Amino acid sequence: MTLYAVILIAVLVAMLMTLIRALLGPSLFDRVLAVNSLGTKTVLLIAATGFLMGRPEFLDIALAYALINFIGTVAILKFFELPDPGTSHYSEDDY
């Protein structure tokens, strides 16, 4: 029990610091990085919470969160990378 509580508190402290970076910025990419990192920590948080409450079924939620976190980051970055994200991939001379 104590083990899960210690992990949980450490994750919460780390999340707080990550949140500070998300609020401070300064650039868009710092915020995206902080949100992505926050998502990874949330997966750990959900898993540790499930173990603390004696219900490992919480891991399903953590698994879904891990996948959505990656998809969301790539989607945001693709939106800001390409001039028209709906239509194009790189053309040959973009590389």
Place this chain on the structure above:
Amino acid sequence: MTDFLLAVVSWPLAIVGIVFLVSGAVGLVRLPDLYTRLHSASVTDTGATLVLGFVLILQALVVFGSFMAAIKLLMIVVFTLLTAPTASHVLAKTALLTGQVPVDGQGKPLLESSEAATRLARSRVDATDAEDA
């Protein structure tokens, strides 16, 4: 006896994981520019997930006796180890492509302009673009 052995294995691993976790978060707050922060965030994403995931797998098997929970945790760890470096790579590439210039420890830019950063991101690292890289 089993409890004692489990504690002897779990606690040091958990402490190592927490050190990865908190040092990555401190780096995220303290380091000077985006690319260095990216580096410290990767420490948390891979190191802490791997070690703490292993601790939780051990707990799931021994304390809860749940093989399914261990499989799910293993899937979470594998997914995170695959996706976190990919996300970091995409983030660094996009930042360079949109003209974020890396700086050194004194805040001096390492490239002359954001156009140079875009050119660097678009160049293939081969013989023809050696002067860009």
